Amino acid sequence: MTTGLFLTQLLNGVQLGVLLFLLASGLTLVFGIMNFVNLTHGSLYMMGAYFAAAGYNAFDSSFLAAALVAIPGTMLLGFVVERLALATLYTRDHLDQVLATFGLILFFNEVVRAIWGPASVYMNVPQALSGTVSLFGLPYPAYRFAIITVGLLVGLALYLVIHRTRVGMLIRAGASNPQMVSALGVDIKGLNSLVFALGAGLAGLAGLMAGPIVSVQSGMGEPILILTLVVIVTGGIGSIRGAFYGALIVGIVDTIGRAFLPMLLREFLERSVAQAMGPAIASMLIYLLMAAVLALRPQGLFPVRHG
């Protein structure tokens, strides 16, 4: 095992983390401001990927078309779903929210199967990014590099919006004390819809970026949803900072674990056993981490600063 390999795997972990951040940021805002458990977020990611693939295939393999269809499309979908089904649940307890959004997951999974069929759909990386860059002596796919870059830029943009604009100030205030914000005359319903649509757009962006590297299929949202929930709970609900650092931690732990645990285990165990246990235990690590955080510091590692 060389340093080059380790650094490459680290970069892979960052890439996964960045994708998780795109999803976690939207989800944590919805949670923090509207106190709303939104399990449908994974489905929005899936719809983003499907919209992207549809745009890509309809407009002669154009990644730009895919982006133009996916991001606004998912934002619109999020807005519609929120207005129609979810807004009435803000005042209900978490159990009802969990159940309703769980039902929507099942619904969306079938909608995509009905429209696009049960087999996977595919889209390719844009031509310009289909090569490799040489990193520490090893070739690294240029496209994954682009994902990291886009993710970091979005993180920066979110930071600027949240901390340097008026809208961002309202969002932060809403996360701290929604009733006060409403009492001060701000249109809290409009703010909620805005936050939800923003989260949906980010999920759509994540779906767009992930489309070319994974298979776009029904149910692709659930594994990512679980990871995203782990991220926001570990990082701190309502906190963008928490989403960022939490996502990186989860992404790196998962990837490094997946890559190196089998190697480590193979010293003691038979090969295919080690290969089965390696990724499984790596996955367990993330949940162990979350359980530890919840038991010792229930508000998360980087919670929203109140007061």
Add this chain to the structure above:
Amino acid sequence: MASGFTLTPRSVFAVLLLVGLGLVPLISGALAQPFYVTLFTRILVFALAALGLNLILGYGALVSFGHAMYMGIGAYAVGILAHHGVTNGWAQLGAAMVVGAAVALAVGLICLRTTREGGGMAFIMITLAFAQMMFFLAVSLRAYGGDDGLPISVRSDFGLFSLQDPNTLYYLSYALLLAVLLGMRRLIDARFGMVLRGCKSNERRMAALGFPTLRYKLAAYVISALVCVLAGMLLANLTRFVSPSYMAWTVSGELIVMIVLGGLGTLIGPVAGATALLLLEEVLSSLKFGLPWLDKLINQHWLGLIGLFIVFVVLVMKRGVYGGLPAGPPTAKGRPK
């Protein structure tokens, strides 16, 4: 609290449901359709699991998103022991109960810590985390099939009777369901249940009154877990197969759906909910209206319709199928059954 039998829509429904479930093997025998016994055994298994979860969810407002893991423990106890040649039902039961209790104690202690500060979200997430850990542990067990699962060639043998015969399995599940119902009734009506319900409405007050709330909640958690372990053992015997998918978080979600669908905070609710949900799934996948496009839509995409149905139940039928039935006029003792 004496439980006299009053004739209300709720009680009539409950009696009809339980009697109906008892008659299934006879009816299916008469119709020469052994498939119905299989279907209804499955319903009984999930009704049992839902009953278990209901103890802490319906009465204690502790939303556990990980109770499927206990079903998995029960199922794997049967599977792993059978794999090694131990098909004695009592041995399997003993192992399952011991492991289940140990895990429930450990997990419960850690998870219930988070319910101290309000905000039940932490409890939901941490129970989910433990269930996922158990899921991945099962996946990593290559020796017992891992992700592919483990076929079980011989069903449990309890000496006096063996579960080889489908009807025997059905009646055992039915008997267990009735026993657990009775047990739950006694538990809820006793002081234990009062404390639990008190914790649900205002835990601080209960603590101030001197009750060791954590101990009561932990006891309830362990009991509910053991009921699910029992259900898992029956499931493994029914399908003659065990796989990590029995512990998927979506299974825990479905258990919650069954409880809410039936009626949160009622005793028979989970049984009604399990029956309704699983029957709905079965009916939808073979429903034929005669219109090809509609039939195809319903038969192949019934899961989406169930999803919409769940949303509908949450938004509109807040009190569930059974819970929505009138419970009759309030009795002199205060609360109707």
Add this chain to the structure above:
Amino acid sequence: MLRNFIRTAAAAAAALATTALLAQAQAPAPIKIGFMAELSGPQGALGQDQYDAFMLVVERNGGRLGGVPVQVIREDSQLKPDVATQIVQKLIEKDNVSIITGITFSNVMMAVHKPITEKGVFLIGSNAGPAPIAGAQCSPFQFITSWQNDNQAEVVGRYATDKGYKRVIGMAPNYQAGKDFVAGFKRMYKGEVIDEIYTPLNQPDFSAELAQVAAKNPDAIYVFYPGGLGVNFIRQYQQAGLLGKIPLLSSSTTDGSTLPAQQAAALGVISGTFWGPDFNNPANRQFVDEFEKKFNRIPSQYAAQSYDAAQLLDSAIAKVRGNMADKNAFRAALKAADFKSVRGNFRFNTNHFPIQDQHIFEVARDAKGRVSLKTIATPLKDHGDAYASLCKM
């Protein structure tokens, strides 16, 4: 006149009765066949090819096989062994099928093999061929029209030896078939397998593993990634800059089900299997022409296997004249394998797996410029499998 009337009436009655009797004799109850395959997710393309090819034969014969009307009940196992066991239970207990066919993936096959065969239902597997059922766990009720998992790997192992590759890495998903394929490769490959990498079956991202491969820099890499996993793998292999640098040998990774999505990213990849669309025998030409005309895509080997399964059933049902009650007679009819396979030579081994030739293909453009498979060698002729001796049948 009355006598005339009676005579005519009697003749008419006799004619009517005879027709009715003949109609009864020629209208046996439709045979119910359960078709279960992986029809959703990335693997959906394989199951779909199996189904389409099977129904091609059924519909060509007007909804009949062997002259008898059949009812094909289509089910999706979603690549979940527990769902598959439930479906099989339902097919046997509720729908009363006498034959179950399809079964794409080996882990599903391992879960349903016993539940099907112990109930006396015939299992005509048209893809999965895991080692246990070719050996000790074989059943007289099973007939496999595809291959034993190791075969497709063995031929590539022989090819790799012939090409003189000294250091090879093996990579496959971590389930029964994955292990079988790598084991089969190793059986015929005389060089050194410097590493074996097994990835979780539902893991779509190979970045971590491909980085390891690049670091080790072998002479060649051998992979087995069916369906959507193959699409992801080939694309990521190309994105990682490894295509053209490290020769890619494969089984079931580049075929009719995955090439439409892989396209140019797969050019030059070597694979080994029993059949290619460019085979020049009459049965195959008819199959490929009809399939392409009806479904507008090149058939994959999964389609070919399932087409042969339908042809096998066609011949066997005809032999027993639709009488499914006599299971021994039906079994003998199946064993005879009296049909024209699209692959050329076909006969059953003692464990009811095929004995056939194995070839090597390269991904290249065909005469119409489409990305397809080109036959380049036939290293193994009349090849059985390594487990037949373990099967006590």
